[in-house]
Amino acid sequence: MLLCRRLPLRPLQRAFPRSQALTRPYSASTTPPWRPSVILDEWVQRESRPISLRQLTFFGRTLTEARLLSSANYVRLELPTRLAHRLRNMQTLPYAALTNEHVAHVYELYYRAFELFRKVPTVQNLDDNERLCEVLRTALTEHLTVIPRLAMGILEIQDSVSGDECDRFMTTLLRSRISRRVIAEQHLALTETFNSPWHFDGKMSSVAPEDEFVGEIFLKCNAREIVEKCAKRARELTSKAYGNKVTIPEIVLQGHLDTTFPYIPSHLEYILGELLRNSIQGVVEQSGSSQPPPIEVLICEAAQQVIFRISDRGGGIDRDILPYLWSFAKGPRRSKRLKNLGKVPRLAATMQELQLPPSIPDQTENQNEAETLGFGGSSLSSLSARRPDLRLGIGLPMSRIYAEYWAGSLEVHSLEGYGCDAFLQINRLGNKNEVLSTRAAMDGV
């Protein structure tokens, strides 16, 4: 580790610091310190290897120690590679962008994580794996604030960076973030499974026939169940936010209700939660407290895809925001969004204490209260459980990123003055690879 010694060492950058990372005070006004770029260059040269749901599934189905260690080494190399690419993206933004406190904060977080991961030695046995997992857990928790901070930063740097470039930058970063978290969380879940008392080395892992999880992937995501669950949660949250006087519209299902497909539930729940909440808000604000027209959800199954159509009569989308629907950076309501986003990091930070292991599928049942946002370690949950009157303005573009991540899509059609139809398409063929933004692609943009 010759290179390390030349750097001005801070206590943080040794071995595997844990709580130090969390308690180290961060000075908000500084631009990130200079670091030699040669280390980053090395990692930026590597190409990341995309994965598919199917690969993840098959890999995790038959767990042996060898496989687990192989997974650990994949993680050990992929994470710093992907982080390096994103760091390079950030380094090539205009200088002025990095003087923004939020962007700088995220940059620092990523750099520290990069330093952490790249120093992990080859995983050769289960103890090494355990150490790796500890690092993963720390990083996952620490980075929960990234989304809101980044969103705020983007809104604030509009003077130095164009709206389009901001959108591209944000999209690339978020996609990469999903991929890193999927890789990390999947590995943690596999380790969990491997270590659990009912696992037999080499046998097909099966918890119970009806919830077939392979790590984070739920093989038999049932469309009807997941919609009903999200609908219930969305109605509860909005009901609390709007109070007793307002009737929340019913959510009615139709179509091919028995469809199942493999997916990562937290992703789908986030998207459906956002769409349903948008619809409910639209209807409530349009019709007032009288008989609100129901929201219709249609599930359509085809050989290669599953499509969810969410139809509401909430008056459609305002003409002035319609062109900016999918943008993080542009739009006429920026200052409001910025203010609301400022209220979210506090929520994300306090929920760390209530961490539950990611492999338990039912954790999300606990989040009935809008105030106590306790559940699994993904910052998605904090965003999807916050009070609906806090309009952050990032729900739709984030949902689209999640949808497109596994080769799906999200489209919204507005009937101005009447209502909206949202179409979420999920690819059933788990062998579609994640959409990666490699360095080459970024440069080409």
Add this chain to the structure above:
Amino acid sequence: MLSLRAAARNNGSPVSLTRHIRPVTRPIHTKTVTDADIARLAAKPLHPLTLADLCKHGHPPLSEQALFNSANFTLAILPSRLAHRIQSLRALPYIVVANPNVSKIHDNYVHSLSTLLPIAERKIESLKDEVEFTAVMADLVQTHSNTISILARGFLEARKYISKVEVTRFLDEHLRARIGTRLIAEQHIALHFSSKPHQKLSDGHDDDKMDHDSYIGVIDTELKPANIIRNCEQTVGEICELKYGVRPTIDIVGSPETTIAHIPMHLEYILTELLKNSFRAVIEAGTEKEAIEITIAPAPASPEETKETKNKAGQMAHAEVGAISNYDQGSVDYASGSNKPDISASANIRPLREATPGVTVRIRDRGGGITPENYEKLWEYGFTTFNEDEINEKVSGSGGGGGGLDVMSGGPAGGSSLAGLGYGLPLGRAYAEYFGGGIAVQSLHGWGTDVYLSLRGVGKVD
């Protein structure tokens, strides 16, 4: 004698004017068109046409002066539009334009320009001139009525020498420009006939003027989409009954009493095409008993909002809500490169000066949806799910006893058969987009299809 539009009324939906114009007895003067003329005219930039432009001469019956204004306005903008078309055609590969069909279209445009050149230098200030001018317009409309099917045949025959992408690009632009040219001409003709100072008005259909109070030329300021839908339902339904033995039905929900200011011919064409697709899909899927649901959603009008948006949009013209782009109206001239700007730069033409409530029509059917492979090709010209034999029949023009669904695509596109040629959707979209609307198609493969047709109305017209 040229007969009246009124004579052509049919079920509440006026059929194209040109069907009933008999050949002109008075000879039309022409002048040879030189390359210099074309270059000169094509150098002028084209400004986007708005519905307000077409209505600005006033409500019929027009006074003499207003009629002259309309004629002069038309005369001012038509020659350069024709020149642009000629130039675009000439920029296509030689071997494509040499094809007899494509070449015929080229010649038609040159001919039309030659009829305009003699009058282009003068201003129209007398009734005699104006009548002569109207005759020239009628000739123009008549000559070009079959352009699309002839061009389609031509491109099909020349498909080996030009890529699909180039064809799409050319046609997208050409057909949009054509919409404009015909509209300008037909509008003047319609205004001419609905105005007083013509002793040659035979068959004295004065009472029709009461009925047509809402009309300004070809524009109906109180067009009710629900009526057009019902009419199209009838026509398409009849064909289905003829061909398949069953007739699907339509349920109109939302606000059926909505009216907008738009051009009935265009709307009729679009809806006919969309309904043809839906009807055929539900019949072939076996769900014809279930009514197709059509939602009519009027957009709320809000003048303050529109003004605010324009201010906020600032320099980014394409972000300006409601701006009509040159692309939508085929004024970009990609092939010849003669007209660069993508965005409507003319400050004089503000399409949404005031509140313009538009309407969105959503057509939901349960016809099983569109397969992903077909979905990719949806907007290609010449892509169709009819089989090869039916296509060949149509292309060779013999479609006598052929499939039923092709016989009724009359209206603005001309009397010949288009269906099965794969032009319905892209053309329909061209019509919708011409004044800033659009068509979006969302397929739920395995269930059905949702089509969103959005139309913008015209601003307040006095």
